[in-house]
Amino acid sequence: MLSVRKGLHTVLLLFLVVIALIGCSTTPKPKGAEAFPPVSSESYDYPFDNAYLATVLGTPEKYRAELPKEIPLKKSKIKIFDRDVPDALWYDQELRYSYALQKQAAPLVFLIAGTGASYDGGKNTNMARAFYKAGFHVVSISSPTYMNFIVSSSKSGVPGDAFEDAEDIYRVMETIWGKLKKKIEVTDFYVTGYSLGGFNTAFVTYLDEKRQVFNFRKALLINPPVRLYSSISLLDRMLENIPGGVDNFPLFYNKLVAEIGRVYKRADQLNMGEEFIYQAFKAVNPDNEELAALIGVSFRISSANMAFTSDLMTDAGYIKPKNMHFTKNTSAGIFGHVANSLGFTDYFHAYFYPYHKAQDPGLSRAELIDRMSLSTIEDYLRTAEKIEVMHNQNDLILEPGEIDFFPRVFGDRAKIYPRGGHCGNMDYRDNVAHMVNVFRH
Amino acid sequence: MSTANQKRPATLMLLIAVLAFGGCSTKPVMPPDGEAVIPPDFPADRVLGKDVKYLSDTLISDPLEGFNRSIYRFNYRFDKYVFLPAVRGYQAVTPDVVETGIHNFFRNIQDVTTLINSILQLDFDKTMHTTTRLMVNSTIGLAGFINVARDVPRSDEDFGQTLGHWGVGTGPFLMLPVLGPSNVRDGIGTGVDWYALSEIRDRTTDLETWQELTWDILKAVDLRAHVAFRYYETGSPFEYEWVRLLYTTKRKLDVER
Numbered sequence: 217m218l219s220v221r222k223g224l225h226t227v228l229l230l231f232l233v234v235i236a237l238i239g240c241s242t243t244p245k246p247k248g249a250e251a252f253p254p255v256s257s258e259s260y261d262y263p264f265d266n267a268y269l270a271t272v273l274g275t276p277e278k279y280r281a282e283l284p285k286e287i288p289l290k291k292s293k294i295k296i297f298d299r300d301v302p303d304a305l306w307y308d309q310e311l312r313y314s315y316a317l318q319k320q321a322a323p324l325v326f327l328i329a330g331t332g333a334s335y336d337g338g339k340n341t342n343m344a345r346a347f348y349k350a351g352f353h354v355v356s357i358s359s360p361t362y363m364n365f366i367v368s369s370s371k372s373g374v375p376g377d378a379f380e381d382a383e384d385i386y387r388v389m390e391t392i393w394g395k396l397k398k399k400i401e402v403t404d405f406y407v408t409g410y411s412l413g414g415f416n417t418a419f420v421t422y423l424d425e426k427r428q429v430f431n432f433r434k435a436l437l438i439n440p441p442v443r444l445y446s447s448i449s450l451l452d453r454m455l456e457n458i459p460g461g462v463d464n465f466p467l468f469y470n471k472l473v474a475e476i477g478r479v480y481k482r483a484d485q486l487n488m489g490e491e492f493i494y495q496a497f498k499a500v501n502p503d504n505e506e507l508a509a510l511i512g513v514s515f516r517i518s519s520a521n522m523a524f525t526s527d528l529m530t531d532a533g534y535i536k537p538k539n540m541h542f543t544k545n546t547s548a549g550i551f552g553h554v555a556n557s558l559g560f561t562d563y564f565h566a567y568f569y570p571y572h573k574a575q576d577p578g579l580s581r582a583e584l585i586d587r588m589s590l591s592t593i594e595d596y597l598r599t600a601e602k603i604e605v606m607h608n609q610n611d612l613i614l615e616p617g618e619i620d621f622f623p624r625v626f627g628d629r630a631k632i633y634p635r636g637g638h639c640g641n642m643d644y645r646d647n648v649a650h651m652v653n654v655f656r657h
Numbered sequence: 658m659s660t661a662n663q664k665r666p667a668t669l670m671l672l673i674a675v676l677a678f679g680g681c682s683t684k685p686v687m688p689p690d691g692e693a694v695i696p697p698d699f700p701a702d703r704v705l706g707k708d709v710k711y712l713s714d715t716l717i718s719d720p721l722e723g724f725n726r727s728i729y730r731f732n733y734r735f736d737k738y739v740f741l742p743a744v745r746g747y748q749a750v751t752p753d754v755v756e757t758g759i760h761n762f763f764r765n766i767q768d769v770t771t772l773i774n775s776i777l778q779l780d781f782d783k784t785m786h787t788t789t790r791l792m793v794n795s796t797i798g799l800a801g802f803i804n805v806a807r808d809v810p811r812s813d814e815d816f817g818q819t820l821g822h823w824g825v826g827t828g829p830f831l832m833l834p835v836l837g838p839s840n841v842r843d844g845i846g847t848g849v850d851w852y853a854l855s856e857i858r859d860r861t862t863d864l865e866t867w868q869e870l871t872w873d874i875l876k877a878v879d880l881r882a883h884v885a886f887r888y889y890e891t892g893s894p895f896e897y898e899w900v901r902l903l904y905t906t907k908r909k910l911d912v913e914r
Contacts, residue, residue, distance in 0.1 A: 304894065305894065307733065307888075307889040308889070312890070332892065333892075334890075334892050358892075362892050363892045363893065363894060364890075364892060463706045463709050466709070466710055466711060466712045466715065469712060470712075470716075473906050473909070473910065476910060477909075477910045477913050477914075480910050480914060481913065481914050517893070520895070521892060521893045521894060521895070524894050524895070525894050528894065533695060533697045533698060534697060534698050534699065535697055535698075535699055536685075536697060537694045537695050537696060537697050538695045538697070539688040539692065539694060539695050540685045540686065540687060540688065540694060541685055541686035542685050542686075543682075543685070543686060544730065545681040545682065545683055545723060545726050545727065546683060546684065546685045546686075547683035547684075547722055547726070547897075547898075548894065548895050548897075548898060549683075550701045550705070551701070552895045552898055553701065553705055553709075553711055554699055554700075554701050554704050554705065555895070557699075557704050557705060558699060558704070562699070566698045566699065567698070
């Protein structure tokens with residue numbers, strides 16, 4: 217039965233990826249190899265021109281930077297607040313994080329994960345490998361929108377505020393550093409993050425100018441949003457690509473499973489690695505709508521996790537009735553269905569805005585939306601030589617033209633790659649080299 | 658036969674221990690009498706479509722959810738205090754080559770289960786492939802420690818799949834102690850496969866009890882070492898529901914395969 221659980225893990229991985237296989241059973245598309253364009257003749261040869269495909273598939277093995285498979289990455293737990301957590305979230309009292317330490321004095325880099333992602337997700341782990349190989353101590357931290365972070369380390373329990381999240385992350389960094397400094401010698405501090413973690417990085421660096429605990433030497437924002445509300449609206453809308461809308465998810469899921477089954481039956485080896493996924497994509501060749509639906513589902517899972525966790529933390533009566541108590545054993549049941557039906561924008565309007573308005577009665581929605589943007593600290597970003605940006609021209613979380621914010625504000629400190637979608641090229645060798653070089657020089 | 662008998666009291670003890678966890682309610686604690694439930698901002702009756710059939714309703718039967726959730730928490734603790742420390746200790750003292758060899762050995766044993774079930778499913782290809790793997794790996798591969806037949810397709814067939822193949826439904830979802838997600842059909846399948854393997858071991862080897870015990874523990878530790886899943890680390894307050902859905906889906910595909 218344990219071996220079945222291993223398979224379960226594989227299915228978890230495959231689930232989101234192969235969701236896009238839907239619909240191909242009814243409309244076989246003879247596009248063949250188009251989804252896998254030949255290697256471009258340009259000097260930047262990241263393989264996927266299509267932003268959706270890049271976002272979903274990332275970087276194929278042979279295009280990835282060569283990194284050590286095993287680094288001494290240790291997992292640990294730390295208590296941030298001395299407080300009780302809700303019964304239903306009893307297992308998340310302490311913050312989980314990981315670190316890899318050099319034997320000698322070295323610079324230390326903090327990594328901040330993206331929306332709903334954990335410290336040990338694939339992207340943070342690959343960044344940890346790259347920086348460790350380059351001689352850095354590494355500390356990897358989950359996104360402030362990740363359940364374990366919200367429960368253990370969010371002061372308010374209401375994630376999503378640029379400034380409050382930065383305070384929470386800063387506190388986490390200080391607490392972890394308090395523990396690690398007995399073990400290691402650090403020459404300089406650095407910070408980086410991808411997606412929402414890149415956005416967080418900007419505000420953490422801004423906060424550090426006041427607090428001066430780390431005096432970050434350099435900070436790198438990887439594929440950050442500019443205006444948070446624009447990005448969450450785009451991500452919510454991606455779910456409209458599910459045929460019949462989000463209520464049709466069960467049908468969508470069942471069709472998907474039938475499709476996985478067909479590919480799974482043909483695969484005669486149990487080895488369901490990367491090659492299987494690429495073969496499956498080649499065989500089915502999903503179109504952009506299907507890929508967008510897949511990305512939308514992935515972010516919806518994150519938003520449902522975040523919103524429901526936050527609701528349990530604050531007891532604000534967003535999804536769970538205020539005077540109903542969840543025990544350790546309570547089934548999410550119908551509340552889980554509700555959470556899955558609500559998006560980031562619902563969270564913003566019905567939960568996040570009221571929370572802020574209670575503290576600042578004069579606050580309008582438009583003001584709050586404007587505040588949750590890199591523009592808020594634009595003057596600082598323009599002059600902060602220590603902050604650099606790595607982004608993609610065709611990133612899916614930016615509105616048309618929004619990418620121009622970066623060259624305009626950061627000038628030469630913004631490196632914009634021609635393609636890669638949202639974080640799809642993070643493991644690509646040029647990108648990894650750039651990432652490391654920003655901190656080395 | 659004697660070893661199977663010796664194991665029965667242990668199984669019984671486990672069953673009793675497990676039943677002690679049972680019966681916990683999965684309902685939220687409602688407000689005291691006379692107090693109405695305060696509707697949330699997004700009440701289910703307003704948000705959810707009337708005719709939507711949810712996967713948890715159509716695909717899964719989980720009448721034992723209270724019991725299952727208790728076992729889920731037990732498994733987390735067993736992992737934390739027993740299983741994972743054992744895995745870490747094992748990996749610390751065992752050279753990688755030996756670890757791989759032991760893993761190959763148990764996978765070769767697993768191929769015996771696959772062979773039996775491939776025959777029971779009248780699946781000619783899987784039977785041929787598995788026979789080839791077993792013959793090559795058990796001889797040239799030194800009793801399975803070296804996976805010489807790596808190019809021969811490997812399948813994983815168990816008695817739960819065999820029952821499913823012949824049309825037996827899954828029955829209710831079941832969270833097994835230590836072993837994790839299952840259902841009534843697959844749980845019975847696990848028992849049958851285990852019984853068959855220990856019978857074969859008794860008849861083909863001459864092991865002392867302590868040797869058999871070492872074998873069983875090593876097998877469990879080796880299996881856990883190769884499963885990446887960690888309880889309560891998916892970052893979802895709906896983790897139990899996800900595990901249930903994905904397990905059920907995975908087994909459906911395994912049976913169809």
